[in-house]
Amino acid sequence: MTDTLSPYMGRFAPSPTGPLHFGSLITAVASFCDAKAHAGQWLVRIEDTDIPRIYPGSEEHILRCIDAFEFEPDAKIIFQRDRLDYYQEILEQLQQLNLTYACQCTRKMLGSNHIYAGTCRELGLAFEHHAIRLKVTNQLICFTDALQGEQCSNLQHDLGDFVLKRRDGIMNYQLAVVVDDAAQGITHVVRGADLLDNTTRQIWLGQCLNYAQPHYMHLPLAMNAQGQKLSKQNLAQALDPQHASQHLQQALKALGQPAVELDRPYRMLQQATAQWDRNLIPQGGRIAGIYQ
Numbered sequence: 001m002t003d004t005l006s007p008y009m010g011r012f013a014p015s016p017t018g019p020l021h022f023g024s025l026i027t028a029v030a031s032f033c034d035a036k037a038h039a040g041q042w043l044v045r046i047e048d049t050d051i052p053r054i055y056p057g058s059e060e061h062i063l064r065c066i067d068a069f070e071f072e073p074d075a076k077i078i079f080q081r082d083r084l085d086y087y088q089e090i091l092e093q094l095q096q097l098n099l100t101y102a103c104q105c106t107r108k109m110l111g112s113n114h115i116y117a118g119t120c121r122e123l124g125l126a127f128e129h130h131a132i133r134l135k136v137t138n139q140l141i142c143f144t145d146a147l148q149g150e151q152c153s154n155l156q157h158d159l160g161d162f163v164l165k166r167r168d169g170i171m172n173y174q175l176a177v178v179v180d181d182a183a184q185g186i187t188h189v190v191r192g193a194d195l196l197d198n199t200t201r202q203i204w205l206g207q208c209l210n211y212a213q214p215h216y217m218h219l220p221l222a223m224n225a226q227g228q229k230l231s232k233q234n235l236a237q238a239l240d241p242q243h244a245s246q247h248l249q250q251a252l253k254a255l256g257q258p259a260v261e262l263d264r265p266y267r268m269l270q271q272a273t274a275q276w277d278r279n280l281i282p283q284g285g286r287i288a289g290i291y292q
Protein backbone atom coordinates (compact mmCIF):
# COMPACT_ATOMS: atom_id res chain seq x y z
CA MET A 1 0.00 0.00 0.00
CA THR A 2 1.38 3.40 -0.97
CA ASP A 3 1.05 6.68 0.95
CA THR A 4 -1.48 8.00 -1.54
CA LEU A 5 -3.99 5.48 -0.24
CA SER A 6 -3.84 6.39 3.42
CA PRO A 7 -5.83 7.94 4.98
CA TYR A 8 -8.76 7.16 2.75
CA MET A 9 -12.21 8.76 2.70
CA GLY A 10 -14.31 7.50 -0.19
CA ARG A 11 -17.85 8.12 -1.34
CA PHE A 12 -20.71 7.04 -3.57
CA ALA A 13 -22.72 9.97 -4.92
CA PRO A 14 -25.67 8.95 -7.10
CA SER A 15 -28.06 11.43 -8.72
CA PRO A 16 -31.76 10.56 -8.44
CA THR A 17 -32.38 11.15 -12.15
CA GLY A 18 -33.53 7.54 -12.47
CA PRO A 19 -33.55 4.32 -10.45
CA LEU A 20 -30.18 2.72 -9.70
CA HIS A 21 -29.10 0.36 -12.47
CA PHE A 22 -26.24 -2.06 -12.95
CA GLY A 23 -23.81 0.72 -13.96
CA SER A 24 -24.45 2.56 -10.68
CA LEU A 25 -23.97 -0.68 -8.74
CA ILE A 26 -20.51 -1.12 -10.28
CA THR A 27 -19.58 2.33 -8.97
CA ALA A 28 -21.07 1.62 -5.54
CA VAL A 29 -19.23 -1.71 -5.21
CA ALA A 30 -15.89 -0.39 -6.48
CA SER A 31 -15.97 2.74 -4.32
CA PHE A 32 -16.95 0.70 -1.26
CA CYS A 33 -14.44 -2.13 -1.69
CA ASP A 34 -11.58 0.21 -2.63
CA ALA A 35 -12.19 2.31 0.48
CA LYS A 36 -12.55 -0.66 2.83
CA ALA A 37 -9.59 -2.52 1.32
CA HIS A 38 -7.48 0.51 2.25
CA ALA A 39 -8.87 0.72 5.80
CA GLY A 40 -10.86 3.75 4.73
CA GLN A 41 -14.33 5.10 5.30
CA TRP A 42 -17.16 5.25 2.78
CA LEU A 43 -19.87 7.89 2.59
CA VAL A 44 -23.06 8.25 0.57
CA ARG A 45 -24.27 11.57 -0.81
CA ILE A 46 -27.40 12.11 -2.90
CA GLU A 47 -26.73 14.65 -5.65
CA ASP A 48 -30.14 16.17 -6.11
CA THR A 49 -29.52 19.85 -6.89
CA ASP A 50 -30.95 19.59 -10.42
CA ILE A 51 -34.54 19.46 -9.23
CA PRO A 52 -36.23 19.46 -12.68
CA ARG A 53 -34.29 16.29 -13.58
CA ILE A 54 -35.21 14.35 -10.45
CA TYR A 55 -37.14 11.25 -11.42
CA PRO A 56 -40.07 10.46 -9.14
CA GLY A 57 -39.35 7.58 -6.79
CA SER A 58 -35.70 7.26 -7.70
CA GLU A 59 -34.40 8.67 -4.41
CA GLU A 60 -36.42 6.05 -2.51
CA HIS A 61 -35.09 3.36 -4.86
CA ILE A 62 -31.48 4.44 -4.23
CA LEU A 63 -31.98 4.32 -0.46
CA ARG A 64 -33.78 0.99 -0.64
CA CYS A 65 -30.93 -0.48 -2.68
CA ILE A 66 -28.27 0.78 -0.25
CA ASP A 67 -30.18 -1.04 2.49
CA ALA A 68 -30.85 -4.19 0.48
CA PHE A 69 -27.23 -4.48 -0.69
CA GLU A 70 -26.20 -4.01 2.95
CA PHE A 71 -23.77 -1.22 2.21
CA GLU A 72 -23.08 0.55 5.47
CA PRO A 73 -22.10 4.18 5.06
CA ASP A 74 -19.75 5.43 7.81
CA ALA A 75 -21.81 8.60 8.34
CA LYS A 76 -25.35 9.81 7.82
CA ILE A 77 -26.34 10.10 4.14
CA ILE A 78 -26.36 13.73 3.02
CA PHE A 79 -28.67 15.32 0.45
CA GLN A 80 -27.41 18.23 -1.63
CA ARG A 81 -30.84 19.87 -1.74
CA ASP A 82 -30.36 20.61 2.01
CA ARG A 83 -27.12 22.44 1.31
CA LEU A 84 -28.10 25.11 -1.23
CA ASP A 85 -27.38 27.98 1.20
CA TYR A 86 -23.88 26.64 1.70
CA TYR A 87 -23.21 26.49 -2.05
CA GLN A 88 -24.48 30.07 -2.30
CA GLU A 89 -21.95 31.11 0.39
CA ILE A 90 -19.15 29.50 -1.60
CA LEU A 91 -20.33 31.28 -4.75
CA GLU A 92 -20.14 34.56 -2.88
CA GLN A 93 -16.59 33.74 -1.77
CA LEU A 94 -15.62 33.21 -5.40
CA GLN A 95 -17.33 36.47 -6.30
CA GLN A 96 -15.27 38.30 -3.63
CA LEU A 97 -12.14 36.81 -5.18
CA ASN A 98 -13.26 38.21 -8.56
CA LEU A 99 -13.22 34.70 -10.01
CA THR A 100 -16.82 34.72 -11.26
CA TYR A 101 -19.08 36.93 -13.35
CA ALA A 102 -22.68 37.03 -14.51
CA CYS A 103 -23.55 35.84 -18.02
CA GLN A 104 -26.67 36.80 -19.94
CA CYS A 105 -26.08 34.53 -22.93
CA THR A 106 -29.03 32.31 -23.79
CA ARG A 107 -28.62 28.82 -25.09
CA LYS A 108 -29.70 30.18 -28.49
CA MET A 109 -26.95 32.83 -28.46
CA LEU A 110 -24.33 30.22 -27.56
CA GLY A 111 -25.49 28.00 -30.42
CA SER A 112 -23.65 24.74 -31.02
CA ASN A 113 -20.29 26.12 -29.94
CA HIS A 114 -19.31 24.22 -26.80
CA ILE A 115 -16.42 26.52 -25.96
CA TYR A 116 -17.61 29.69 -24.23
CA ALA A 117 -15.81 32.71 -25.68
CA GLY A 118 -16.02 34.84 -22.53
CA THR A 119 -18.54 37.21 -24.11
CA CYS A 120 -19.86 38.55 -20.79
CA ARG A 121 -16.58 38.55 -18.82
CA GLU A 122 -16.07 42.33 -18.88
CA LEU A 123 -19.72 43.42 -18.91
CA GLY A 124 -20.06 43.71 -15.13
CA LEU A 125 -23.65 42.42 -15.15
CA ALA A 126 -25.63 42.07 -11.93
CA PHE A 127 -25.44 38.57 -10.42
CA GLU A 128 -29.20 38.29 -9.90
CA HIS A 129 -31.21 36.54 -12.61
CA HIS A 130 -28.16 35.63 -14.64
CA ALA A 131 -26.02 32.54 -14.95
CA ILE A 132 -22.77 32.70 -12.93
CA ARG A 133 -19.60 31.58 -14.65
CA LEU A 134 -16.18 30.72 -13.21
CA LYS A 135 -13.18 32.22 -14.97
CA VAL A 136 -10.66 29.71 -16.26
CA THR A 137 -7.07 30.39 -17.27
CA ASN A 138 -4.88 29.47 -20.20
CA GLN A 139 -2.92 26.69 -18.49
CA LEU A 140 -2.71 22.94 -18.71
CA ILE A 141 -4.32 21.11 -15.79
CA CYS A 142 -3.19 17.50 -15.43
CA PHE A 143 -3.87 14.63 -13.06
CA THR A 144 -3.06 10.94 -13.01
CA ASP A 145 -6.11 8.73 -12.88
CA ALA A 146 -5.55 5.38 -11.15
CA LEU A 147 -7.11 3.50 -14.10
CA GLN A 148 -7.21 5.91 -17.04
CA GLY A 149 -3.65 7.26 -16.64
CA GLU A 150 -2.45 10.82 -17.23
CA GLN A 151 -5.23 13.27 -18.18
CA CYS A 152 -4.67 16.89 -19.19
CA SER A 153 -6.84 19.75 -20.34
CA ASN A 154 -6.45 23.45 -21.03
CA LEU A 155 -9.82 24.72 -19.84
CA GLN A 156 -9.62 27.97 -21.76
CA HIS A 157 -9.05 26.13 -25.04
CA ASP A 158 -11.28 23.13 -24.38
CA LEU A 159 -14.23 24.60 -22.51
CA GLY A 160 -14.04 28.31 -21.63
CA ASP A 161 -15.44 29.90 -18.48
CA PHE A 162 -18.07 27.48 -17.16
CA VAL A 163 -21.38 27.83 -15.37
CA LEU A 164 -21.56 27.35 -11.58
CA LYS A 165 -25.14 28.53 -11.14
CA ARG A 166 -27.71 28.48 -13.85
CA ARG A 167 -29.91 31.39 -14.80
CA ASP A 168 -32.89 29.52 -13.28
CA GLY A 169 -31.04 29.51 -9.93
CA ILE A 170 -30.05 25.84 -9.98
CA MET A 171 -26.58 25.13 -8.63
CA ASN A 172 -24.42 23.35 -11.12
CA TYR A 173 -23.32 19.80 -10.42
CA GLN A 174 -19.63 20.81 -10.66
CA LEU A 175 -19.93 23.26 -7.80
CA ALA A 176 -21.89 20.96 -5.50
CA VAL A 177 -19.52 18.02 -6.08
CA VAL A 178 -16.34 19.98 -5.39
CA VAL A 179 -17.73 21.78 -2.36
CA ASP A 180 -19.12 18.59 -0.81
CA ASP A 181 -16.06 16.46 -1.51
CA ALA A 182 -14.04 19.07 0.39
CA ALA A 183 -16.62 19.46 3.17
CA GLN A 184 -16.74 15.68 3.69
CA GLY A 185 -12.96 15.32 3.58
CA ILE A 186 -13.10 13.02 0.54
CA THR A 187 -9.59 11.88 -0.39
CA HIS A 188 -10.48 9.38 -3.14
CA VAL A 189 -13.09 9.79 -5.86
CA VAL A 190 -14.09 6.51 -7.52
CA ARG A 191 -16.76 6.98 -10.20
CA GLY A 192 -17.69 6.17 -13.81
CA ALA A 193 -15.50 7.17 -16.75
CA ASP A 194 -18.41 9.25 -18.10
CA LEU A 195 -17.34 11.84 -15.51
CA LEU A 196 -13.68 11.86 -16.56
CA ASP A 197 -14.15 14.99 -18.69
CA ASN A 198 -15.50 16.91 -15.69
CA THR A 199 -12.45 16.27 -13.58
CA THR A 200 -10.08 19.02 -14.73
CA ARG A 201 -12.77 21.68 -14.24
CA GLN A 202 -13.44 20.28 -10.76
CA ILE A 203 -9.71 20.38 -10.01
CA TRP A 204 -9.59 24.01 -11.17
CA LEU A 205 -12.57 24.97 -9.03
CA GLY A 206 -10.95 23.20 -6.05
CA GLN A 207 -7.74 25.17 -6.66
CA CYS A 208 -9.70 28.45 -6.73
CA LEU A 209 -11.10 27.52 -3.31
CA ASN A 210 -7.80 26.27 -1.92
CA TYR A 211 -9.13 22.75 -1.41
CA ALA A 212 -6.92 19.67 -1.19
CA GLN A 213 -7.11 17.69 -4.43
CA PRO A 214 -8.51 14.16 -4.13
CA HIS A 215 -7.12 11.12 -5.96
CA TYR A 216 -9.24 9.92 -8.86
CA MET A 217 -10.15 6.52 -10.24
CA HIS A 218 -12.59 6.46 -13.17
CA LEU A 219 -14.18 3.07 -13.78
CA PRO A 220 -14.89 1.67 -17.22
CA LEU A 221 -18.59 1.85 -18.11
CA ALA A 222 -20.90 -1.11 -18.54
CA MET A 223 -22.58 -1.03 -21.94
CA ASN A 224 -25.90 -2.36 -23.15
CA ALA A 225 -26.37 -4.54 -26.25
CA GLN A 226 -26.44 -1.41 -28.45
CA GLY A 227 -23.06 -0.27 -27.11
CA GLN A 228 -24.58 2.61 -25.12
CA LYS A 229 -23.74 3.33 -21.50
CA LEU A 230 -26.47 2.19 -19.13
CA SER A 231 -28.82 5.04 -18.23
CA LYS A 232 -32.43 5.85 -17.66
CA GLN A 233 -32.53 7.34 -21.19
CA ASN A 234 -31.79 4.00 -22.77
CA LEU A 235 -34.02 2.10 -20.35
CA ALA A 236 -31.40 0.37 -18.23
CA GLN A 237 -33.21 -1.96 -15.89
CA ALA A 238 -33.63 -0.80 -12.30
CA LEU A 239 -31.75 -2.96 -9.78
CA ASP A 240 -34.06 -5.37 -8.01
CA PRO A 241 -33.39 -5.17 -4.25
CA GLN A 242 -34.79 -8.72 -3.93
CA HIS A 243 -31.88 -10.03 -6.00
CA ALA A 244 -29.14 -8.03 -4.31
CA SER A 245 -26.76 -10.99 -3.93
CA GLN A 246 -27.01 -12.01 -7.60
CA HIS A 247 -26.50 -8.41 -8.74
CA LEU A 248 -23.45 -8.14 -6.47
CA GLN A 249 -21.93 -11.27 -7.93
CA GLN A 250 -22.38 -9.85 -11.46
CA ALA A 251 -20.94 -6.47 -10.51
CA LEU A 252 -17.80 -8.07 -9.03
CA LYS A 253 -17.41 -10.17 -12.14
CA ALA A 254 -17.73 -7.08 -14.36
CA LEU A 255 -15.02 -5.47 -12.22
CA GLY A 256 -12.74 -8.43 -12.93
CA GLN A 257 -12.59 -9.43 -9.26
CA PRO A 258 -12.28 -13.04 -8.00
CA ALA A 259 -15.61 -14.88 -7.68
CA VAL A 260 -17.57 -14.56 -4.44
CA GLU A 261 -20.05 -17.23 -3.28
CA LEU A 262 -23.70 -16.24 -3.09
CA ASP A 263 -24.44 -15.25 0.49
CA ARG A 264 -25.92 -12.40 2.50
CA PRO A 265 -24.80 -9.18 0.70
CA TYR A 266 -22.69 -7.89 3.62
CA ARG A 267 -20.73 -11.16 3.75
CA MET A 268 -20.17 -11.02 0.01
CA LEU A 269 -18.94 -7.44 0.34
CA GLN A 270 -16.59 -8.50 3.15
CA GLN A 271 -15.14 -11.25 1.00
CA ALA A 272 -14.92 -8.96 -2.04
CA THR A 273 -13.08 -6.39 0.07
CA ALA A 274 -10.59 -8.98 1.33
CA GLN A 275 -9.90 -10.03 -2.28
CA TRP A 276 -10.11 -6.55 -3.80
CA ASP A 277 -7.46 -5.83 -6.43
CA ARG A 278 -7.59 -2.61 -8.47
CA ASN A 279 -5.21 -4.12 -11.01
CA LEU A 280 -7.88 -6.61 -12.07
CA ILE A 281 -10.39 -3.94 -13.12
CA PRO A 282 -10.72 -4.01 -16.94
CA GLN A 283 -8.59 -1.36 -18.65
CA GLY A 284 -10.01 1.44 -20.76
CA GLY A 285 -13.32 3.25 -20.78
CA ARG A 286 -15.71 0.36 -21.29
CA ILE A 287 -16.49 -3.03 -19.81
CA ALA A 288 -16.82 -5.74 -22.42
CA GLY A 289 -19.91 -7.90 -22.08
CA ILE A 290 -23.54 -7.05 -22.21
CA TYR A 291 -25.57 -5.73 -19.36
CA GLN A 292 -29.15 -4.65 -19.21
Ligand SMILES: [Zn+2]
Nearest residue numbers: 103104105120
Ligand atom coordinates in the same frame (compact mmCIF):
# COMPACT_ATOMS: atom_id res chain seq x y z
ZN1 LIG B 1 -22.37 35.31 -21.62
